[in-house]
Amino acid sequence: MEDKRYAVLIDSDNISSKYIGVILDEMTKYGVVTYKRIYGDWTSTQANKWKKELMENSITPIQQFRNTVGKNATDSTLIIDAMDILYTESVDGFCIVSSDGDFTRLASRLRESGMHVIGMGENKTPRSFRAACTVFTDLELLLDQSVDDASSKNEGKSKLKKKAENVISQKIIENDIIEIITENDNKGRETGLGEIGSRLQKKYSDFDVRNYGYSSLSTFIDETAAFDVKKKESTVFVALHSDKDMKKRVKKFAVDVVAEAGTKGIEMGQLGQKIHDEFPSFNVKEFGYATLSKFIYGIKDLKVETSGNNKKIVYIR
Structure with a gap:
């Protein structure tokens, strides 16, 4: 199978020359770079830092004079070149x-034409551009990793120097993994580590475990309390961590709260808040429920009725 061919187009107005090494190293994961072009006004003093890197890495500089103050002509030139290369x-x-x-x-237009679009930028890059790419990587992560690799051979978790901005929170990622596993459980099949990585990447183009201080997805998941990782032959599977005692305690607490409310019952929302206050780490998705209300519906000692003003009231059955 032949390596895929890529055009690397760099906006020198918004990217520091210190990243060029890690940019080209990262691209070796995807294929062969056949175009290496960088855009900017090479008559400006700002471009001087790039000149050494251009020669050492055989990057073609594309000159674009600043015809109007405050306007970024580099963007237009890069876009026109990208479309020319596409055709x-x-x-x-x-x-x-x-x-x-x-x-x-x-990025959106190139993907519409069937192109694989890799985006790279600093962690200040807007989410709009991140989402438009097939894959997006924060340059600070690559640079930090190269420094770590040069100083030691650490595996697993590594401390990042700076938390990336505009990155999906770790809690959201964990909830997405729970939903993937629950979906597969409902279909009677196990969830492979590879499937989780693939689906997260498709949903979030900039998903990268290095954003959360890990060097591998397996380590990221293994250190999350909500999951159990197991290996069968050469395949790694992920399952929800089963804490049956927690589930029993929450159910008993819910029944006790409703019983204390007496014949008036208690509103579903109020019961949910009390459960959350008592068990802040409790996550119903870890037990296969989409919502807390579904969990409460499943408690055999409780019943839920709708009041005249459409409020859900929970009673002892």
Whole structure:
């Protein structure tokens, strides 16, 4: 199978020259770079830092004079070049290196034409551009990793120097993993580590466990209390951590609260709040329920009725 061919297009106005090494190293994971172009005004003093890197890495500089103060002509030139390369049908994908959200539409247009679009930028890059790419990687992560690799051979979790901005929270990622596992459980099948990684990447183009201080997805999941990781032959599977005692305690607490409310019962929302206050770490999704109300419906000692004003009231059965 032949390596895929990529065009790497760099916006020098928004990217520091210190990243060029890690950019090209990262691209070796995807295929062969056949175009290496960088855009900017090479008559400006700001571009001087790039000149050494251009020669050492055989990158073609594309000159764009600043015809109007405050306008970024580099963007237009890069976009035109990208479309010209697209129509040559000589590449399988593009790597757009910029922290500028103005390239969002370009990334979308390239993907509409069947291109694999890799985005790279600093952690300030807007979510719009991140989401438009097939894959997006924060350059700070790559640079930090290269420094760590040079100083030691650490495996597993590594301390990041700076938490990336505009990155999906770890809690949201964990909930997504729970939903994937629950969906498969309902279909009677196990969930592989590879499936989780693939589905998260499709949902969040910038998903990268390095954003959360880990070097591998398996370590990320293994250190999360909600999951159990097991290996069968050469395949790694992930399951929800089963804490039956927690489930029993929550059920008993819910029944006790409703019983204390007497014949008046208690509103579903109030009961849910009391459960949350008593068990702040309790997550119904870890037990296969989509919502807390579904969990309460499943408690055999309780019944739920709808009042005249459409409120859900919970009573002892």
